[in-house]
Amino acid sequence: MCGWDVPKGSAVRAWLPDARGHRRLFSALSIDALGTGLFLPFSILYFTATTDLTLGRVGLALSIAALVRIPATPGAGMFCDRFGARSTVVVSNLTQAVGFFNYLLVDSFGHLLIAAVVVQLGNSAFWVAYPALVHDVAEGNRQESWFALITSLRHAGLGVGALGASLAVAVGGTNGYTAIVAINALSFAAAAILTRLDASAGTQATSANATPEHDAPQNTPPRAAGRAPSGTGPSSASSYSTSASPCSHSPSPSAFPSSWSIRCACRRGYPAPSSRSTPYSARWAPRPSARPSRGAAEAAA
Incomplete structure (x- = not known):
């Protein structure tokens, strides 16, 4: 009409x-x-x-x-x-x-x-x-x-x-x-x-006039199957099976460290993925401070 x-x-x-x-x-x-x-x-x-x-x-x-x-x-x-x-x-x-x-x-x-x-x-x-x-x-x-x-x-x-x-x-x-x-x-x-x-x-008219979405960027390097997301330290770069990870939507390796995946696994009640190089307990153990204590500094002086 x-x-x-x-x-x-x-x-x-x-x-x-x-x-x-x-x-x-x-x-x-x-x-x-x-x-x-x-x-x-x-x-x-x-x-x-x-x-x-x-x-x-x-x-x-x-x-x-x-x-x-x-x-x-x-x-x-x-x-x-x-x-x-x-x-x-x-x-x-x-x-x-x-x-x-x-x-x-x-x-x-x-x-x-x-x-x-x-x-x-x-x-x-x-x-x-x-x-x-x-x-x-x-x-x-x-x-x-x-x-x-x-x-x-x-x-x-x-x-x-x-x-x-x-x-x-x-x-x-x-x-x-x-x-x-x-x-x-x-x-x-x-x-x-x-x-x-x-x-x-x-x-049909709405879908025909709709603006197509932009394609996903193609410069993102593919992640190999069975590899863990890369972290910030050498101990977190070890690989593990993707089927053992409970998080199906893991964060992007370029934006988040691998500890996010471990934290997500712990929240859901699953055991954290094992590491071949460093035990889980040792990985989360407190690191020794690089700064000398006040008494040692005075003794050196």
Whole structure:
């Protein structure tokens, strides 16, 4: 929906957000709004024209369903927080599709009430997850432009849908009412599919535009298998088997002494690697001080 050929440098192009990889999402939101615009102006008249329910009973069922939506909103928020905004939008569209398909089969007050509650639950979940989905798609950049563009598309879809519903009712009568509800249910199913497909398209676009990471430096000398990291003293340069070392992620030999590997081994409770040249206890024994004591210095003086 955002693939218009706009001259470079124009004000319109500067206003439009970068929607590459998300055309399916824009199409899904537009189709959703189109179906809603079809049904919304005739939501009450449909039931009075296609069922034996009175206007008062239809209004009562729809009012109860709207009240159920109020306590269901926090639950929709927790669902969105746990499973993500995109998954919540997909589930909400599928839920509303099921509810509107049941509108085609309504023949009693109870059936109407259940179908209306299902529709309201799905609608509540959509409006909870919709801002979070736009935020995720925009990736924190130019969110005002994203909301403005999507809102414009939705309003256009509502207007076109209302016009189409008027023509359908004027031409088809009762069959026109039925066609409105059927198209609305199909629009929610199509919106759910497109929203789910947009996830993979957005991921491919992100990976294609991503900057490749720099290759690892090639001037690092390879370490021979079965050799211990080089240390600072001659006694720590002895070799030992790599399979005996418990530390699989040993530090780089150019940055850390071999005592780091020994310290890591001791922390995990493994025995320190043995040395062929100097025993472990002797290696850690205190070294004699090279500075003469104060008494020896005075005696020499």
